[in-house]
Amino acid sequence: MFLNQFLLFAAVLFCIGIYGVLARKNGVLVLMSIELILNSVNINLVAFGAYNQDLAGQVFALFIIAVAAAEVGVGLAIVLLIYRNRRSIDVAKANLLKG
Amino acid sequence: MIVALLAQGTPLTETGLWIANTFFYLIAFVAVGAALKMVTTSNVVHAALYLLVVLSAVAATYVILGAEFAAVTQVLVYLGAVMVLLLFGVMLTRAKIGAEDDLDHEQRWIGGLVAVGMLAVMGYSLLEAYGSTQLPADMQPQRVGPISDEIFSTYIVPFEALSVLLLAALIGAVVVARRD
Structure with a gap:
């Protein structure tokens, strides 16, 4: 087995996660894409x-799993x-700080 | 690797390698397909279920790599806890049942461009750096005992820091989401 087949698989998942974070407006979907990135x-x-x-490697993977659980919470x-404050989780509408 | 587990740590034979490779490509194909569906589907609950498929596939990849404990933890934490949390998030924000039409930005092609560009750069550098590097043929599964020894001796400081982080995140989540 090549090392690269796993690394490239992870890279593909990472880039799909990046696309999800950038393209999605729903807050929960953005969180799901972040989970995908952490997994890759x-x-x-x-x-x-x-x-x-x-x-x-495995020890730090376990640490990342724990940090990801805290992050999603x-x-x-x-x-x-x-x-609760805005009746919408559209991240494009959360623009109070926009100048 | 699966075969090596059954044969109790003897090096993989040709057939064993072939089986492990076939399993890997099957799993990778399913995972990439499900991940693509996850970021493009117009139904929030379906996206959560596609994420479930991807997370299971990642756990299966850990098994192929001989990291059993990481695979079991992945199933317990991600498929068990994080999935339920995300589905609760979907429910509590009253997502519409069925398809929604405004889940994506209008300029999502920029996101696609960024993702494809990153994939090109990462793919090129990976192929350049690890072009034909093979995993060791006598790869041993990493057992739970040595991992726990490692965590509670070499990595005891990050482990304790992680415990404090989890506690802080727990209290923080309660304080942020509290109704008052």
Whole structure:
């Protein structure tokens, strides 16, 4: 098995996630795309861990999974707050700071 | 790798490699298709379900790479907890049941351009750097015991920092979403 097949798979998922973050207006969908990006990074870490036969890759993948869980909790709380204040989670309409 | 697990850590045979590769390409194909559907579908709940497919495929990729504990954690945390949280988010923001027509920006082609450009750059540099690098043929699955030893000795400081971060995120989420 080539190392590259895993790295390229992760790169494709990463770019699809980037597209999702940039193109979506719904706040929950943006959060889902961020999960996709974090997962693709995890594939890279685990693949390099297997390549070097080193546990560090998997350990840091586990750390990222925990951080992602915290991130989605806080992110959803913020999205809910925006919904409660503005009756919409359209991120294009959250432009109070726009000059 | 799956075969190596069954054979208890002996190096992969030709057939074993072939099976692992076939599984990988099958999984990668399904995952990329589901991810593309996720960022283009016009139904929020369907997007969540497509994300579920992608996350399961990533867990399967971990198994192929011999990272069983990461795969199990992926299933528990992502497919279990994060998915339920996201579906609750969909429900609490009263997303319409069925298709919605204004989920995407009008200028989403710029996002597509950025994504394709990044893929080109990353793909080129990956092919340049790891063109024909093979994973070691005697790749061993990484067991849970050594991982826990590693986390609780070498990486004890990041682990504790992560515990504090989780606590802070928990309290922060409660404070932010509280009704008062």
